[in-house]
Amino acid sequence: MKLLRKSSKNNTDTAGYIYTNTRVKALKAKLLKKDEFQKFLKMSAAEIARYLQETEYKKEINELSVRFGGTNLIEYALNKNMENVLSRILGFALRGAKSQIRLYLKRYDAANVKTILRGKFSKASDSRVKNELIAAGEFSQQFLENVIKKSNTTADVIEYFRHTNYYPVLKKYITDLTKLEDELDKFYYEDVLINAEKELEDYIRTEIFVKNTLNRLRAKKSNIKVEIIPGERKMKVPYSEDSVETRVYMKKLLIEKAIRMVHEVKRNIRPVLGYIITKENEVSNIRILTRGRHSGLKEDTIQKQLVI
Secondary structure (H helix, E strand, O other): OOOOOOOOOOOOOHHHHHHHHHHHHHHHOOOOOHHHHHHHOOOOHHHHHHHHOOOOOHHHHHHHOOOOOHHHHHHHHHHHHHHHHHHHHHHHOOHHHHHHHHHHHHHHHHHHHHHHHHHHHHOOOHHHHHHOOOOOOOOOHHHHHHHHHHOOOHHHHHHOOOOOOOHHHHHHOOOOHHHHHHHHHHHHHHHHHHHOOHHHHHHHHHHHHHHHHHHHHHHHHHOOOOOOOOOOOOOOOOOOOOOHHHHHHHHHHHHHHHHHHHOOOOOOOHHHHHHHHHHHHHHHHHHHHHHHHHHOOOHHHHHHHOOO
16 A cells, blocks of 8 residues: 655754744643533533633634534534634644644545445535644645535445555545445554654554554454554553543553643654644643534543543
8 A cells, every 4th residue: 555755753853843932832822621521511402502612612602603503513623623623733733743643634535435435335425524633734724525515326436546655555445435435544644643743653553553452352342353454552441441541541651741842842853743733622622522412421421531
């Protein structure tokens, strides 16, 4: 399988990182605080939306509130805000910093391909699929929307990616959507490990370990076969069963690593990578809270799923 370009893992552009990480400090200060998530536990979905309207999510909430309400409004606003923040970072990132950020963000390309394929398979509306995208990778919003609009089947979708590096994977596993999604993940991680500088590589190997561990435990619980992604960093885990506690613990390994990185003063990818991961976790926590409140879950049940 042909991957994208190879680059030197030691080709760190110091000046680019100094400028990029300085700009990220301002974004870091705008992340939601722990006590705000505790407030959300007491709110309805509508109240959470109103609260977010007074935060950094204001622009997206206001724009989408004309067409959506409740949990859909929050879900779609989170997607659009994440997309806008990542676009802003890429806009001011320089040189080596920009190339490593782009490499990390290719995960959104793989995720968007999956979203479109699932949408066509389940016959979801074009509007719904479009609003579930986060166009933060190499595929533009316009290109992705065009794929959604002009495709009727999963086979149609795949043909739109004929001239991309994803096409061999998509074509080979077209008849098995689950296997296809697993192979897209493998392709992404292999590409990153080939091209990442050592700081990004270190995080990615830990992330692969977390994914593989959760998959192994899920396989053990359900007696099914799962795909294992190559390249993991082996670590000890105090859990041997799949549970909410296990999933939260494993996610905390990544988030605590990200929080340490975001507070560092380094001339490499770590501070900006730490911010991006922490921001992604903020969005994930808001989703958990919104969905939990909408479903009528008890506060302690929702609380156990949060990684703060």
